[in-house]
Amino acid sequence: MSTRGGGPDRRGVRAKVEAQRAAERRAERRRRVLLAAGAVVVVGGIVAVIVVNFPSSSSSSGLGPEGMALQTGPQLASVSSAASGQTVDGISCDSSEQVAYHIHSHLAVYVNGQQHSIPYGVGVVEPVPSTVNGGTFVSASQCYYWLHTHAQDGIIHVESPSQKQYTLGQFFDIWKQPLSTGQVGPASGHVTAYVNGKAFTGDPRTITLQPHEDIQLDVGTPVVPPQSVDWSHAQL
Known part of the structure; x- marks a missing residue:
């Protein structure tokens, strides 16, 4: 076709x-x-x-460099007048951290119901700050006392060349701040003390520093009930 x-x-x-x-x-x-x-x-x-x-940053919101909640409110006292290298209560200041005995205790202080923070750099001579996980962490440029703080989270590091008992009073002596039943640093008034949530009726200077121990000091009134401390995110 x-x-x-x-x-x-x-x-x-x-x-x-x-x-x-x-x-x-x-x-x-x-x-x-x-x-x-x-x-x-x-x-x-x-x-x-x-x-x-x-992980989402919200999961660690409010946590500092050591995985502990940062303390709010004004500093209880600065570190400007703290010990600067001389031996205090038999505790020396060494060029490196001593880790033969290494534990951590937590200290919280309330003055008339308001939290006052424990500053970083107590027992860290000539602290050098750095930013870690969004918070300030300090290292020493000269020496470390066996009792010291690295961050503003209330954690007292006990890093000693030998295992022995240390007290809260020795920490305050390194800080060069008074501690008694009527005064905590510059704050005066009746002191109510708690250790691991239980009332401590003795001299707060004699409170021994133990692993993952929660120490709370209330100066004046109102007295804040013992606050729980979350150690679950800390690598301490």
Whole structure:
């Protein structure tokens, strides 16, 4: 049969070409859909890895360099007048930290119901600050006393060349701040003391520093009930 004038053969060829092009377009659309789906999976995997390897900052909100909650409120006293290298109560200041006996206690002080923070740098002579996990952590440029603080989180580090008993009074002596039943640093008034949530009725100077011990001193009134301390995030 003749193919002139767009006869049946030419129309059949044209239909085949259009069908092939339509198939190619469908294949291209499928390919794009598959590529998009793959990208979503890859991005989702990356997000999952990020979530797994980098915890949300909100999970550690308020925690300082040592994984403990930072203390708020004004400092109880500065470290400007603290011991600067001389031996205090038989405790020397060494060029490096002594770790034969290494424990941590927590101290919180409230004055007339308001928390007053324990500053970093007590027992750290010529402290050098650095930013760690969004908070300040200090190291010594000269020496460390066996009782000292690295961050403003109330943690007292006991790092001694031998295992022996140390007291809260010795820490305050290194700080060069008074401590008695009627005074904590510059704050005066009746002192209510708690150790691990229980009332301590003796001289607060005699409170011994124990591993993961919670010490709370309330000066004046109102007396703040003993506050729990979360050690679960600390590597101490």
